[in-house]
Amino acid sequence: xxxxxxxxxxxxxxxxxxxxxxxxxxxxxxxxxxxxxxxxxxxxxxxxxxxxxxxxxxxxxxxxxxxxxxxxxxxxxxxxxxxxxxxxxxxxxxxxxxxxxxxxxxxxxxxxxxxxxxxxxxxxxxxxxxxxxxxxxxxxxxxxxxxxxxxxxxxxxxxxxxxxxxxxxxxxxxxxxxxxxxxxxxxxxxxxxxxxxxxxxxxxxxxxxxxxxxxxxxxxxxxxxxxxxxxxxxxxxxxxxxxxxxxxxxxxxxxxxxxxxxxxxxxxxxxxxxxxxxxxxxxxxxxxxxxxxxxxxxxxxxxxxxxxxxxxxxxxxxxxxxxxxxxxxxxxxxxxxxxxxxxxxxxxxxxxxxxxxxxxxxxxxxxxxxxxxxxxxxxxxxxxxxxxxxxxxxxxxxxxxxxxxxxxxxxxxxxxxxxxxxxxxxxxxxxxxxxxxxxxxxxxxxxxx
Numbered sequence: 001x002x003x004x005x006x007x008x009x010x011x012x013x014x015x016x017x018x019x020x021x022x023x024x025x026x027x028x029x030x031x032x033x034x035x036x037x038x039x040x041x042x043x044x045x046x047x048x049x050x051x052x053x054x055x056x057x058x059x060x061x062x063x064x065x066x067x068x069x070x071x072x073x074x075x076x077x078x079x080x081x082x083x084x085x086x087x088x089x090x091x092x093x094x095x096x097x098x099x100x101x102x103x104x105x106x107x108x109x110x111x112x113x114x115x116x117x118x119x120x121x122x123x124x125x126x127x128x129x130x131x132x133x134x135x136x137x138x139x140x141x142x143x144x145x146x147x148x149x150x151x152x153x154x155x156x157x158x159x160x161x162x163x164x165x166x167x168x169x170x171x172x173x174x175x176x177x178x179x180x181x182x183x184x185x186x187x188x189x190x191x192x193x194x195x196x197x198x199x200x201x202x203x204x205x206x207x208x209x210x211x212x213x214x215x216x217x218x219x220x221x222x223x224x225x226x227x228x229x230x231x232x233x234x235x236x237x238x239x240x241x242x243x244x245x246x247x248x249x250x251x252x253x254x255x256x257x258x259x260x261x262x263x264x265x266x267x268x269x270x271x272x273x274x275x276x277x278x279x280x281x282x283x284x285x286x287x288x289x290x291x292x293x294x295x296x297x298x299x300x301x302x303x304x305x306x307x308x309x310x311x312x313x314x315x316x317x318x319x320x321x322x323x324x325x326x327x328x329x330x331x332x333x334x335x336x337x338x339x340x341x342x343x344x345x346x347x348x349x350x351x352x353x354x355x356x357x358x359x360x361x362x363x364x365x366x367x368x369x370x371x372x373x374x375x376x377x378x379x380x381x382x383x384x385x386x387x388x389x390x391x392x393x394x395x396x397x398x399x400x401x402x403x404x405x406x407x408x409x410x411x412x413x414x415x416x417x418x419x420x421x422x423x424x425x426x427x428x429x430x431x432x433x434x435x436x437x438x439x440x441x442x443x444x445x446x447x448x449x
Contacts, residue, residue, distance in 0.1 A: 059272035067369030070358035073261020082247035091238030104216035107191035112206030123199025141199030180228030323356035
């Protein structure tokens with residue numbers, strides 16, 4: 001607190017009245033300092049609650065991911081020349097016979113030969129049909145091949161246009177960005193260009209098909225599938241296959257549950273839980289030198305959250321199964337409240353009932369993911385949730401403290417003004433007495449002469 005000096009200090013009395021005033025004001029001002037300290041502590045509490053809310057939201061997100069995709073990690077084993085496979089956690093273990101019959105290709109058209117990229121086109125336009133939907137693109141009379149390519153690329157259509165030059169000639173190449181065509185429609189429906197010439201400069205584009213659209217075809221376990229793309233996400237359930245080359249014979253696709261990948265996926269949930277628990281424990285574990293005002297140690301909402309998190313670990317989410325709780329898949333609680341994963345226990349659970357490992361998180365309403373979501377929402381969702389309401393309450397206290405600090409400061413300022421008036425009056429009285437004393441002393445000296 002900044003306190004002005006008492007500039008009329010001790011002129012008559014000889015006392016350091018300025019220091020006396022300042023010290024008395026400083027003592028009185030301790031109430032302001034204490035109020036400001038309390039307000040700072042409230043702000044620290046708000047920050048701590050906000051950080052816990054953020055960590056809880058991250059835990060909710062990780063749990064939601066396990067609810068939708070499961071926790072099991074599935075890998076593709078073996079080496080294939082015709083395709084690669086990327087299984088998701090929802091893929092089931094199994095063996096498939098896969099033969100790549102045809103790779104998908106994009107439709108491609110090319111203009112007639114021109115002398116250079118700066119050669120002029122005859123004006124008019126191009127009626128471009130993509131999957132049966134037509135768009136007219138105007139071509140200015142005398143527009144160059146390069147300018148035409150630029151205009152086509154700016155249409156927003158699913159095509160790319162470029163000028164290719166070879167052997168002293170230039171060509172406008174127009175390619176459909178997507179491979180294949182709509183299954184059941186003719187291949188020509190992927191890309192058709194009809195030229196309309198109305199100008200009298202340059203030469204017509206003369207575009208013709210150089211590559212018809214081709215759909216991919218793959219045979220899986222004796223069944224043939226036709227798709228527009230070489231990336232197939234809906235043939236083998238839960239697995240994305242990327243076709244690379246046609247194969248003369250079938251190749252095996254083997255999907256197997258991976259303990260290492262499962263542990264990696266499960267670790268995200270464990271890390272999210274530990275992040276919250278670490279914050280909670282840090283705010284409730286009060287050491288000897290801890291500033292209690294800046295922590296949430298005495299806050300019942302944080303104590304309640306700690307208990308709820310501990311209860312989550314022992315929740316029986318899959319009754320009647322060999323895998324009922326997190327402990328059954330190797331998730332253990334240490335003395336510090338943090339979770340760890342026992343890989344051997346996890347591997348045993350997967351071998352016993354892999355489906356139950358997923359169900360532990362995915363079971364509707366009673367699974368770990370649902371329980372986590374319910375817990376987090378209870379504490380963080382909406383103004384009436386426990387932590388948000390607590391945060392709002394602390395913020396109200398901060399705003400109340402603003403007014404209290406102003407009142408206390410006004411009281412201190414008034415007290416200082418009162419002291420200054422009193423000490424100023426005292427100095428005047430002392431000064432008056434000194435003047436009288438000096439006068440009497442002077443008279444006495446005169447009388448004795």
